[in-house]
Amino acid sequence: MARIGVFICHCGENIGETVDCTKLAEVTSRFPGVVKSVDYKYMCSEPGQTLIKEAIKENRLTGVVVAACSPRMHESTFRKTCSEAGLNPFLCEIANLREHCSWVHEKSEEATNKAIDIVRALVEKVKLNEPLYPIKVPVTKTALVIGGGVAGIQAALDIANGGHKVILVEKNPSIGGHMSQLSETFPTLDCSQCILTPRMVELAQHPNITLYSYAELESLDGFIGNFKVKIRKKAKSIDENLCTGCGLCTTKCPVKKIPNEFDENLSYRKAIYVPFPQAVPNKPVIDRENCTYYLKGKCKICERFCPTQAIRFDQQDEIIEVEAGAIVLATGFDIKRADFFPEYGFGKYKDVIDGLQFERIASASGPTLGEIRRLSDGKIPKKVVFIACAGSRDPAKGIEYCSKICCMYTAKHAILYKHKIHDGQAYVFYMDIRAGGKNYDEFTRRAIEEEGAKYIRGRVSRIYERDGKLIVVGADTLMNARPVVIEADMVVLATAGVASPGSEELAQKLHVAYDQYKFFTEAHPKLRPVETNTAGIFLAGACQSIKDIPESVSQASGAAAKVCGLFSQNELTRDPLIAVVNRTAPPLYSTCVGCFLCQSVCPYQAIEKEEIKAKDGSVIKIIAKINPGLCQGCGSCVALCRTKSIDLLGYTNRQIYAEVDAILNTL
Amino acid sequence: MDRVKQKARDLLDSNKVQVVIGYEEGTDGTARPVFIMDSKNIDKLIFNDRCYHNLAVYLTKVEVEKIGRVAVEASLNTLKGIVKLASEGQFVFEDIDILGVNRNGELYEFASLDEVIDYIDQHPVEYSPEEISLLRKIESMTREERWEYWQEEFSRCIRCYACRAACPNCYCDACIVDINQPQWISPTPDALGNLEWHIIRAMHLAGRCVNCGACAKACPVDIPLNILNLKLAEEISKNFGISEEFLLTNYPLAIYDPNDKENFIK
């Protein structure tokens, strides 16, 4: 038999002034199953809580209803109180008399009647409550970081320095990402390589970090604390243990005309190559698509010259299986390339380039060794037009968002240009200047006021070539949309930042949500920006939305803090308010018929298949099973299930029926 | 029909299947399902317009499973039922032999599930003029008239569940009406219980129904259940822009489009 206690709080005058608490206590004491009903001035106070605890013990209560403020306020307080008195905390329910009754109604009989109804519903619900126990899930204290750009590097280092093992997977032959391509960085103009490479080296040498470069995620199983990861290590065609990175092979390789991705195709590399001098790891890989041996069956010059016999032409891709407790996604971004901008002659005119190409040209280690020169004829450009928002904020191009970093790097480009070519003139076409950030606006103003960049608010409609000049046709909207024509020597497009290629496929492998632009989606746009909706998978950097370096690094540290928090305990404790599939006696075993239509409503991929087997191992039936490590308790599957085989603990069908019955049962 | 019989005979004689489910002549000019386990009875098999039972309904029955491998004489509607059931994981398509029959009773053979789906796509569902006109008639009534109309129709319901038994998609071991914790539906054939049952039945089939009409034909008191199914099929196609082809292997109420339109949410 149920023995329910009802504890009515006056909340000073907040409830007591409007609702007749004495009458409420008197009426509720007559509800079937209620053995104790008492009102008190402040139930959440120390004496109030003591009152509840003593009543639980004295009356051997099997359930408690505290009629007070919103459960969002004090549910956890009162559940803890019950727990301290030996009553399972999930046998306590809160009737919201303050926010939902006394504060929104005038003192009246109706208010008291409503309070009676609210309490009645929860008394009937609590009679059906079951004791629940927090779910414990073991944690593998190894983190997997996917992507070795600045965000991935930061996250890996932070986690590793926190004392945990990290596995970093990078798809390119070297870590470093886009940041390693940059010349200098805003707003301080420090050299990108100079600040990044020490971090890259630290990562490679860190005892807690295992680096798999030239590798990709193959598949992912499991759940928070217990991921099972398969990594595909692509064949580098060298034995990394033997290779000393002397570089002789690269010098001797006869295939010379392969566009160099690191230089944004502005220079050439060999078929056996290290992407850039400071690469980590600093050992070459063979590009099998361009290597003469793989194409024609002979050559092997590199093998002949290798002093340590490290070349392995027959090397295969290797699948490595690891376990991880948490995953940080840091796969970065890409930019829109030539084919996206036919109106600007991008791809047609050699001197119309994108922002990353300008970075390489301006970089001391770039194809021009840092001298700004035209790609067409090698001349020094005296007039350069920078076009911000090339593709961004342009619904016609299908990209409605702001790429965020372009305003700043365009200002940087204008400054770098002026520093290198003193008599040159930079023009910047822009829509708005978005320079929100520490020292950002000052930096932009420096470009305009000190470095003499001419900012023109308006868009460029067309670019065409005439007598070796690029004719840029635009409008100045601050001058009544006056047409502007500039005869430029070079045009730099701040092309839109986009999700990195393969993001969608990766998201599907990880069961992580992504938006229409293929950027990964955070669990909550404000309050959970570094988590995904899949527990245990976190986000860092531009894979979520385009970010600059400080933002990427901050988010990476945020993600690392989340991972370290997760790893600070040996077991995860999860709220037991989750869905469960019923089990019944044979021959039915469960009312679940295994249609698995519920699988696609689950936002967390928590619904698995469970085989019910006979003693001889044969499968009798396949039914749904909810993974308690993944279920967050939304209950969408419960409402969908036709046979009502799934129920949600804490909000069971019986409990809700009882509430509906009771709340309308006004006599 | 001869080729259908020949194939059925071969399957039984070679012991590739243990039972052939098809149609035979019933009493009073009706056709009825038949289970043939001995090839000497194969000549009982018929196919004509009277063969409306959706034979897919038997494929999820434990009793049938126990006999062994099944070959089924499959009309268009039965094929739809088979595809739907396979998509809901109730059996593996390859575990069943299909004796496809077209309208004229000629044998149609399928090498794969995809071929069956293609065949179904080439034969979109056709509603009879009577069905469409009844649907439009009810839609044009006032709310009170609709209430009265359905109350009158449902008042005849004796809760025999013939509609459930005839439907290939009503394969649950424990139907919601049999669950009493909580008591979802009033079990007695009164006005409330009947209304709730028919709402639940329609909702559980919304987006899954193959529109074979077997439920309405099975109803001993002639409640036009197919009109409820038809109404929801129309609503789903209208609101979610979902094709019949997509519906065959997908459940529209377990997916969503962030841009789903409604005009009633305040």
Place this chain on the structure above:
Amino acid sequence: MDEFEPKIVAFVCNWCTYAGADLTGTSRIKYAPNVRIIRFPCTGRIDFMFILKAFARGADGIIVSGCHPNDCHYTSGNFHARRRWIVFRSLLDFLGIDVRRITFSWVSAAEGAKWADLVNQTTAEIRKLGPYTSYHKISKPEEEVIYG
């Protein structure tokens, strides 16, 4: 004669509308006392049978409310719920059930005032429609006939 006081049950999600109704309280905005709230984790949890059950138990009107599209705490519960409501509502309407008595709404945790308006409008609307007699009539058990 007493004026008819509608009985209204509200099925709301915990994260948006329940919190929004809390905000109505914190803001001390007054509204009609006719509504009784039942809390769900998510609109995705709301079984259409609960709506029928409420009518059968004597509700004259029902409010179903959750997070605005894209705001769902669980990402997609409200989207699934919306699809279900679209189909369910058209079925009820087709059966002659008075769908004007079911108010579907999105009320966010910040929309305390909207919650008050919603309750007041729904109460006024149901007051105008009167008690849901036709449904309540079929919901009462028939009187037992004693033979003898």
